[in-house]
Amino acid sequence: MPAGSDDPEKYLEVHPEPELVVLLPQVFLERTKxxxxxxxxxxxxxxxxxxxxxxxxxxxxxxxxxxxAIVVGMPMLCLSLDTEQKMNKLSMTEDIGAALELEGYTKGFVKAGEVEAKVRLVIEGEEGRQLRARVAARKEEAEAALQEEGSSWAAF
Incomplete structure (x- = not known):
């Protein structure tokens, strides 16, 4: 999408793309229309x-x-695969509290039911409300750090 736009359709006007039926099964297109x-x-x-x-x-x-994600205050569902991703996942889920873990990755497969349950939890549940509040607090901390005289400004 063009910078500053929240309308994904504008992206498509600027960048013509191949027909979806070439890339995705017709049944998927029908279900998500x-x-x-x-x-x-x-x-x-x-x-x-x-x-x-x-x-x-x-x-x-x-x-x-x-x-x-932190800068915009977006709750995360973590699916860390390798290298530093696992350490980063621990930071987000346990230290910072801005994310939930998708646990199926440890078994090599995340099932759709787990993703659906976690998304519903983030959007609907009390635990999700608490998660969103923690992410909002981290967003405020990030904004403060980026201000002139903030910790990131001073460190730079």
């Missing part, structure tokens, strides 16, 4: 994170993605 948008090429992750329809972010826990 009118409920979402599939972008077939690259899109700025930050524009997706700030979109009003985004309620949670499933992430592999690369550091830049985690920072982007």
């Amino acid at each position: 009118g409920r979402g948008l599939v972008v077939k090429s690259w899109v700025l992750q930050m524009n997706v994170l700030i979109h009003r329809a985004t309620g949670a972010f499933v992430t592999h826990c690369r550091w830049n993605s985690l920072l982007e």
